[in-house]
Amino acid sequence: MAKVVNVKESVMAADEIVAERVRKFCRDRNILLVNLIGSPGSGKTTLLEAMKKYSDIKFAVIEGDVETERDADRINALGVPVVQVNTHGGCHLEANLVEKGLQQMVLEDIHLLFIENVGNLVCPVEFDLGEDKKVAVNSVPEGADKPLKYPHLFHKAGAVLLTKIDLLPYISFDMKVFESDLEKLNPEVPFLKIEALKGEGIKEWVNLIKGWMKEKSD
């Protein structure tokens, strides 16, 4: 006989268990875990390179890409600990891939770990990786309309970084629209403007991270 059963269970229940394990792993080692989310080519890897070049903050990276080890090679060339995770077609990272990445890393003396998610403004937001903060990376050439078009990311972000601001004089980018839409979605979010190649804004970004690290260790 047929009957209706009330389940009321999160679709993500199984993922959340793994994300919780990642969170505990990082908590036990006092590691701040930051999930960088942005479009392909928004400057996520360049941001990490600039942090190494223009600051003294120590960190490690889990690089998420559909294919290739190119980003990991770039980070590795700077002497920053890194593992590459490939999703082979998958459009986002899930907690089990991050957990695998963690197992491959030497995290001695590391208290800041970045996950560079697969370039995409939609799917990565939906998956809890056990991170402390999601950070939205949006570059000037992508245009000022992205917050309202991808509201979930900009609402969930613990910080929003606008990169490639040196291109502002050459591109029609309405800063007022970007700022007012962002304010609607996430009124109190820290918003930083960055030109990574020259190191502009990196100091402020690193100070923000140091604040998060202090918050976590207190």
Add this chain to the structure above:
Amino acid sequence: MHEMSLVESILESLLQMKKENQWKKINKVTLRIGKMRQVIPEIMEFAYNTSVSGTDLEGSHLSIDQVEMEFFCKSCLKKWGEKDMAFVCPFCDSTQVEMLHGMELDIDTLEVEEKDG
């Protein structure tokens, strides 16, 4: 295209529930998905139908209840919807805003057949 990953999680849960409860068959699966979740129902249904074929869930039907976004201001107690999507109150400018609906991503109900006797 995160729908496929969501479907994989759902199948895992369903197969486990079916085994634990010794159901004979699952006829219908109803999900509640908030509009903020950026799930496209047609893609989700396609992913589901493709994935169940050849499993213990073959023949089951996926139904999706989409939940509209709803916001609530804790200062002036007014509510508004997706058209005015904002976490700043459009009535009193307060940032004490709660999202009541739109973030749902749940397996809501199942229609199952129990084993005879």
